[in-house]
Amino acid sequence: MEELTIKDVARICGVGVSTVSRAINNHPDINPETKQKVMDTIREHGYIPNNSARNLKRIDAKSIAVLVKGMTNPVFSSMIKVIEAEIKRKKYAMVLNHVNQNEDEVDVALEVVKEKRVRGIIFLGGYFNHDEEKLEKLQVPFILSTVGAAPENVDNMQCSFLTVDDEKESYKMISHLIDRGHKRIAILCVEMDEKSVGYRRLLGYRKALRDHGIAVDERLIREMSGKQEAYTYENGYEVMRELLQEDQDFTAIFVISDIMAMGACRAIIDAGKRVPEDIAVAGFDGIAAGDYFIPRITTIRQPVEEIALTTIKLMFEILEGERKHMQQVFEGELMVKESTVKLSLP
Amino acid sequence: MEELTIKDVARICGVGVSTVSRAINNHPDINPETKQKVMDTIREHGYIPNNSARNLKRIDAKSIAVLVKGMTNPVFSSMIKVIEAEIKRKKYAMVLNHVNQNEDEVDVALEVVKEKRVRGIIFLGGYFNHDEEKLEKLQVPFILSTVGAAPENVDNMQCSFLTVDDEKESYKMISHLIDRGHKRIAILCVEMDEKSVGYRRLLGYRKALRDHGIAVDERLIREMSGKQEAYTYENGYEVMRELLQEDQDFTAIFVISDIMAMGACRAIIDAGKRVPEDIAVAGFDGIAAGDYFIPRITTIRQPVEEIALTTIKLMFEILEGERKHMQQVFEGELMVKESTVKLSLP
Numbered sequence: 001m002e003e004l005t006i007k008d009v010a011r012i013c014g015v016g017v018s019t020v021s022r023a024i025n026n027h028p029d030i031n032p033e034t035k036q037k038v039m040d041t042i043r044e045h046g047y048i049p050n051n052s053a054r055n056l057k058r059i060d061a062k063s064i065a066v067l068v069k070g071m072t073n074p075v076f077s078s079m080i081k082v083i084e085a086e087i088k089r090k091k092y093a094m095v096l097n098h099v100n101q102n103e104d105e106v107d108v109a110l111e112v113v114k115e116k117r118v119r120g121i122i123f124l125g126g127y128f129n130h131d132e133e134k135l136e137k138l139q140v141p142f143i144l145s146t147v148g149a150a151p152e153n154v155d156n157m158q159c160s161f162l163t164v165d166d167e168k169e170s171y172k173m174i175s176h177l178i179d180r181g182h183k184r185i186a187i188l189c190v191e192m193d194e195k196s197v198g199y200r201r202l203l204g205y206r207k208a209l210r211d212h213g214i215a216v217d218e219r220l221i222r223e224m225s226g227k228q229e230a231y232t233y234e235n236g237y238e239v240m241r242e243l244l245q246e247d248q249d250f251t252a253i254f255v256i257s258d259i260m261a262m263g264a265c266r267a268i269i270d271a272g273k274r275v276p277e278d279i280a281v282a283g284f285d286g287i288a289a290g291d292y293f294i295p296r297i298t299t300i301r302q303p304v305e306e307i308a309l310t311t312i313k314l315m316f317e318i319l320e321g322e323r324k325h326m327q328q329v330f331e332g333e334l335m336v337k338e339s340t341v342k343l344s345l346p
Numbered sequence: 347m348e349e350l351t352i353k354d355v356a357r358i359c360g361v362g363v364s365t366v367s368r369a370i371n372n373h374p375d376i377n378p379e380t381k382q383k384v385m386d387t388i389r390e391h392g393y394i395p396n397n398s399a400r401n402l403k404r405i406d407a408k409s410i411a412v413l414v415k416g417m418t419n420p421v422f423s424s425m426i427k428v429i430e431a432e433i434k435r436k437k438y439a440m441v442l443n444h445v446n447q448n449e450d451e452v453d454v455a456l457e458v459v460k461e462k463r464v465r466g467i468i469f470l471g472g473y474f475n476h477d478e479e480k481l482e483k484l485q486v487p488f489i490l491s492t493v494g495a496a497p498e499n500v501d502n503m504q505c506s507f508l509t510v511d512d513e514k515e516s517y518k519m520i521s522h523l524i525d526r527g528h529k530r531i532a533i534l535c536v537e538m539d540e541k542s543v544g545y546r547r548l549l550g551y552r553k554a555l556r557d558h559g560i561a562v563d564e565r566l567i568r569e570m571s572g573k574q575e576a577y578t579y580e581n582g583y584e585v586m587r588e589l590l591q592e593d594q595d596f597t598a599i600f601v602i603s604d605i606m607a608m609g610a611c612r613a614i615i616d617a618g619k620r621v622p623e624d625i626a627v628a629g630f631d632g633i634a635a636g637d638y639f640i641p642r643i644t645t646i647r648q649p650v651e652e653i654a655l656t657t658i659k660l661m662f663e664i665l666e667g668e669r670k671h672m673q674q675v676f677e678g679e680l681m682v683k684e685s686t687v688k689l690s691l692p
Contacts, residue, residue, distance in 0.1 A: 042667035060406075061461045063441070074420065081444055088443075093461060095409070096442040097434075098427055115407045115439060233638040266638040292579040292612040294640045321389035 004042070013037050062119050063093040064315060065112045067105055069126030073231040073259055074287045075304055076124050079146070082308035083122065090316055092119070099126065101230045106134055113140055120315045123147055126196075135159065141318045141325070145311040146302065147197075160318070160325040162311050166197050169300045169332040170204025173254055173282050176298070176334055178212045180341065182252040182280060185209070186220040188239050188264065189256050190230060198224075201256050201284070220250055224260070236263025244271045251279060252340070258283035258290040258297050265293070265339065280340040286333070295338035303330050350388070359383050408465050409439040410661060411458045413451055415472030419577040419605055420633045421650055422470050425492070428654035429468065436662055438465070445472065447576045452480055459486055466661045469493055472542075481505065487664045487671070491657040492648065493543075506664070506671040508657050512543050515646045515678040516550025519600055519628050522644070522680055524558045526687065528598040528626060531555070532566040534585050534610065535602050536576060544570075547602050547630070566596055570606070582609025590617045597625060598686070604629035604636040604643050611639070611685065626686040632679070641684035649676050 006024075010017045015034060022030040023038035064087050068076050080096065087094045097112055099105045109121055121142040135142075143160040177185050187205045190198030202221065209216050222243060228235040236255055243253075244267065255261035261283030265275050275281050275295055283290055286301025307330055317323035337343075352370075356363045361380060368376040369384035410433050414422050426442065433440045443458055445451045455467055467488040481488075489506040523531050533551045536544030548567065555562050568589060574581040582601055589599075590613065601607035607629030611621050621627050621641055629636055632647025653676055663669035 039667055039670075044667075059460055059462060063439075074423075077420075077423065080442075084442065084444055093409075093441045094443075095439045096426075096430065097440075098430055114405055116405065233634050237638060262635075263638050266640060269640055288579050289608075289635060292583060292609050294612060294615055321385055324385075 009038060009041050012041050060117065061091065061093040063087075063095045063115070063117045064312075065095045065097060065109070065115075065118045065121045066124065067097045067099050067109060067112070067121060068124045069099040069101070069105055073125065073257060073285070074289060075146070075257075075285045075302070079124055079304050079308035079311075082305050083312045086309065086312040086316070093117075106138070109138055109142070110134075113138055119319055122311055122315060141315065143311050143315055143325075145307055146304070160311075160314055161327040162307055162314070162330070164300075164302050164307075164330050164332045166200035167204040167207070169284070169302075170201035170254070170256075171208045172204075172332070172334050173284070173298075173300055174205050174208035175212070176336065177252045177254065177280065177282060177340065178208065178214070180252075180280065183214055184217070184220070184250040184252070185214075186222065186243065186248070186250045186253040187256075188222045188224065188236065188253060188260060190224040198256055201254075205254065219248055231257050231259055233259055233263035233266070236260030237267045238263075240264035240267035241271070244268070244273075252276075252282070253279060254282045254284075256284045258285045258287045258299050261297050261299070261339070262290065262293050265295070265297075276338070276340050276342055282340055286335060291337070293339075298337045298340040299335050300332040301335050302332050306330065355384060355387050358387050406463065407437065407439040409433075409441045409461070409463045410658075411441045411443060411455070411461075411464045411467045412470065413443045413445050413455055413458070413467060414470045415445045415447070415451055419471065419603060419631070420635060421492070421603075421631045421648065425470055425650050425654035425657075428651050429658045432655065432658040432662075439463075452484070455484055455488070459484055465665055468657055468661065487661065489657050489661055491653055492650070506657075506660055507673040508653055508660070508676070510646075510648050510653075510676050510678045512546035513550040513553070515630070515648075516547035516600070516602075517554045518550075518678070518680050519630070519644075519646055520551050520554035521558070522682065523598045523600065523626065523628060523686065524554065524560070526598075526626065529560055530563070530566070530596040530598070531560075532568065532589065532594070532596045532599040533602075534568045534570065534582065534599060534606060536570040544602055547600075551600065565592075565594055577603050577605055579605055579609035579612070582606030583613045584609075586610035586613035587617070590614070590619075598622075598628070599625060600628045600630075602630045604631045604633045604645055607643050607645070607685070608636065608639050611641070611643075622684070622686050622688055628686055632681060637683070639685075644683045644686040645681050646678040647681050648678050652676065 006017055006020050010020045019030060019034060020038050023035045066080060066083060084094045095118065097108060099108050105123060105126055112118055118140060120140050123142065123144045124146055126147055143162065145162045147163060174185060187202060189202045190196060206216055222239050224230050225235050225238045228238060253264060255264050261281050265281050268275050268279050273279060283297045283299040286299045290297035290299055310328065314323065318325065352363055352366050356366045365376060365380060366384050369381045412426060412429060430440045441464065443454060445454050451469060451472055458464055464486060466486050467484065469488065469490045470492055472493055489508065491508045493509060520531060533548060535548045536542060552562055568585050570576050571581050571584045574584060599610060601610050607627050611627050614621050614625050619625060629643045629645040632645045636643035636645055656674065660669065664671065
């Protein structure tokens with residue numbers, strides 16, 4: 001089916017362009033039969049707006065695709081905003097794609113690059129565990145930003161990798177909880193795939209306990225629920241509710257995202273317990289919501305705006321041939337708040 | 347500057363395509379000088395990935411642009427997800443654009459439609475108060491979704507309009523607060539422009555008080571702070587903090603977004619007061635965060651997924667000539683929770 005311009009529609013219907021315009025715009029000043037004829041023609045052929053008529057110079061903007069896994073996590077909203085601003089400044093368009101938890105982001109990316117104008121891809125969230133051959137098919141430069149572990153053989157690939165050191169940051173948080181006197185510390189992590197953010201944070205958890213002479217109790221290691229969407233309040237709530245029902249012995253929990261940590265707090269309160277007096281709760285990310293929650297959430301702040309800006313600037317430098325792919329690790333910051341340390345109110 | 351394909355780069359440098367590929371992909375198996383030459387050539391001319399070589403059939407996807415005002419509000423995340431899924435199903439691309447609070451969304455839209463492939467625009471959030479002439483320049487069909495009041499003369503325009511009745515929903519909430527015995531009710535609204543969501547909710551507030559024989563006290567009508575980004579926790583926190591410092595007499599407040607209502611709760615707690623015993627707090631939107639907050643936030647739930655799905659389906663029906671522009675008003679739902687009614691915990 002070939003689409004028609006407004007002039008084509010006018011010609012076929014034997015009317016003027018302004019009449020077609022009136023029909024499209026639902027203007028009252030048009031004969032109903034003529035209107036019908038115009039709309040039928042458009043229905044039959046499809047229609048592309050006629051722009052030259054209004055002297056609007058139209059262009060084919062190149063675009064950067066952004067693929068987000070775990071879209072309900074507000075961490076990505078602030079990253080997307082930074083990335084979009086830079087893309088706009090470069091007169092590119094940003095094509096946003098969300099990847100569902102059960103979708104393969106590389107398959108989604110392969111669909112996306114079929115689009116001629118996509119010049120680069122930025123992956124946010126999720127994790128990467130794909131064979132090189134599949135990744136090479138992507139054809140355009142891509143950057144993994146805040147994505148679990150680097151793919152193997154990253155040096156040979158058309159790919160950059162920007163993130164915090166999830167194992168190290170997790171180690172920091174567990175050390176904080178141990179410093180506060182906790183010995184029975186649970187963890188709510190995600191997907192045991194060894195490339196995932198969750199797995200790397202679990203490594204940090206195990207290492208911190210080991211270094212402090214505390215035995216790991218596998219019953220206190222919990223995965224996100226597969227029944228709810230990942231990285232949601234609901235998921236944190238449900239996993240915590242189940243853990244509380246089992247009557248396990250623990251006095252603190254590290255939840256690998258603030259959103260889920262807040263859901264976990266709500267489950268603790270609903271069970272008639274207090275945060276942090278009965279159970280201390282620590283999150284990860286450093287989103288604004290956690291800082292207004294009651295109690296404020298202790299967290300590892302990821303420098304997401306800085307990671308986002310570095311990511312998109314690097315993308316354009318690569319496209320302009322000024323730079324090659326690289327890896328960069330950013331430093332997180334431990335923010336101690338009310339959910340692990342009871343503070344007296346002012 | 348004309349961009350080169352991988353074949354052009356190979357020809358100019360007098361090397362094979364695979365050598366160029368190795369240079370781009372940072373492969374170790376390449377002579378450093380050759381690599382330098384390749385990268386210099388790319389730097390000079392720019393480079394477009396050579397796709398035909400890998401039998402990837404590339405297309406020019408048409409796109410729908412989504413313009414979001416007030417992006418930090420999670421209401422829009424769920425709407426965007428629904429809209430994107432439908433756009434993808436139709437083999438279009440979604441181009442996302444955030445509009446800053448101080449930007450004119452129609453100016454942003456005019457920039458966006460310069461892009462040839464944009465076939466329609468969806469506006470989310472903000473409000474519309476633009477002369478018809480400017481809107482007509484948009485050329486492509488557009489839909490205002492969850493956007494304040496309809497533009498004037500909407501019948502003659504190439505535009506649809508889908509939203510809740512903000513005045514009526516606000517009236518519902520104020521009636522709930524009055525039913526709970528409150529007579530001194532404050533409101534935190536936004537931008538006094540008569541087309542805005544905030545203004546229409548203020549109308550509902552005034553009408554509900556009047557209908558219940560309660561005099562309006564203008565000192566209890568507060569606007570969002572211009573110092574912080576709109577619709578943020580921070581903004582709700584700051585405005586509430588100032589209101590509490592003034593020592594005004596009020597026992598309840600209606601805040602026109604859940605995010606800001608939660609910020610306001612935090613300010614009340616930080617001032618050593620309780621929610622709802624000292625001050626009842628009501629929000630608007632019905633986002634998940636509010637349902638896990640401590641206390642859970644009383645709110646008006648907007649059927650955002652339904653509005654989003656109706657919006658994008660309507661867009662494609664209009665593009666396919668099956669339908670004309672229309673207006674549709676959706677019903678909100680009052681959700682009474684702990685922030686206005688103290689509930690005993692289980």
